[in-house]
Amino acid sequence: MMNIGDTVPDLLGLDAEGREVRLSNFPGKKIILYFYPKDNTSGCTAEACSMRDNMSALTAEGYQVIGVSVDSAESHRKFAAKHQLDFPLVADTEHSLVEQMGVWGEKSMYGRKYMGTFRTTFIIGTDGKIERVFLPKEIKTKTHAEQILK
Numbered sequence: 001m002m003n004i005g006d007t008v009p010d011l012l013g014l015d016a017e018g019r020e021v022r023l024s025n026f027p028g029k030k031i032i033l034y035f036y037p038k039d040n041t042s043g044c045t046a047e048a049c050s051m052r053d054n055m056s057a058l059t060a061e062g063y064q065v066i067g068v069s070v071d072s073a074e075s076h077r078k079f080a081a082k083h084q085l086d087f088p089l090v091a092d093t094e095h096s097l098v099e100q101m102g103v104w105g106e107k108s109m110y111g112r113k114y115m116g117t118f119r120t121t122f123i124i125g126t127d128g129k130i131e132r133v134f135l136p137k138e139i140k141t142k143t144h145a146e147q148i149l150k
Contacts, residue, residue, distance in 0.1 A: 001102030001120070006130050008033065008122065012066060013090040013097050014074035021066060021088045023128055029064040031124040032148060035103045037117045039071045039079035047119070047141040052085055054145035061149060070091050070104075070117060092097070123148065 002008065012021045012033070023031060023097070037045040049066045051058070063085040066137060071079070076089040090097065098117050099106035107116040119139050123132040140147060 001123065001133075002100075002130055007128050008124050008130060009097075009100065010128070012068070012090050014073065015088040015090060016080060018073060021090050023124065026032040026064040028062070028126055029035075030062050030126060031069065032058065032063050032065045032121060033101075033124055034065070035068045035101065036119055036146070037096060038069060039075045040082070043119070043141040044069070045079075047139070047144050048070060048079070048085055049083055050141065050145040051087065052083065052145060053102045054149065055086060057149055058145060063148070066090060068097055069097055072096060072109060084132050121148070123125050 009025060010022050010024050012023065015021050024078045034047070038044055046096055048067060063066060068084065068090040070092050072093055073091040077089050079085065082091055094117045095104055101122065104115065105121045106113055107128050119136045121134040121139060122130050134147065
């Protein structure tokens, strides 16, 4: 997993509309790059809505929110429309960013093992370096934006 002080790649991937999402698209902004397992699941929806509901406070603190999952662009479009999400969602269908950031691996649920995305948030400074990492066990999906603002 990438750690504090590591430099994040400029190109993050393509959003739900097929546009490139780059760190350099947001000059002077600190980036909240959050990885989540799946669109329209309870925890992921709560986390996305926490970001949406706190957008004015996050923006006031100089943040730009970018969500990432391995879901398709079409899935992201529906998810964003259903929940009025006003930030980019990267469709990492090839798993390139999740693997590069170190948040893809073996998970288990009800004794079944499978590969998936670990819910993780990276706070990236204006210099493109990681300033803080929220690991899966730290993240409270319903209040994640407030966790970041503290």
